[in-house]
Amino acid sequence: MASQSQGIQQLLQAEKRAKDKLEEAKKRKNKRLRQAKEEATAEIDQYKLKRENDFRRIQTTIMGSQGNLATQIDEQTSQKIQAYSANYQTYKDKVLLELLNLINDVNPGLHVNFKYQV
Numbered sequence: 001m002a003s004q005s006q007g008i009q010q011l012l013q014a015e016k017r018a019k020d021k022l023e024e025a026k027k028r029k030n031k032r033l034r035q036a037k038e039e040a041t042a043e044i045d046q047y048k049l050k051r052e053n054d055f056r057r058i059q060t061t062i063m064g065s066q067g068n069l070a071t072q073i074d075e076q077t078s079q080k081i082q083a084y085s086a087n088y089q090t091y092k093d094k095v096l097l098e099l100l101n102l103i104n105d106v107n108p109g110l111h112v113n114f115k116y117q118v
Contacts, residue, residue, distance in 0.1 A: 063069070
């Protein structure tokens with residue numbers, strides 16, 4: 001009977017060691033999964049940052065900076081306003097004179113659509 005109890009004790013100890021090894025393996029596995037997740041997150045962040053920097057660089061080379069665009073638009077607008085003002089001053093008197101001549105030059109006559117009835 002003593003040998004049977006020793007055999008049972010050995011089996012229980014072997015089972016306990018197996019459980020301990022399983023727990024350690026699970027802990028290592030979880031640790032590796034967390035580490036892999038952290039590394040993947042770091043890689044994703046680096047890739048995202050690189051792509052954003054590339055996008056900004058391409059955007060500035062193609063479109064220029066937004067400040068420059070606003071400045072260029074303001075300059076073009078002021079130039080057009082000055083050109084329109086100069087044209088207005090240049091042709092104002094001439095157009096006014098033509099309008100007054102057309103208004104004052106009245107030729108009385110019958111309208112084209114008028115039908116005289118006897």
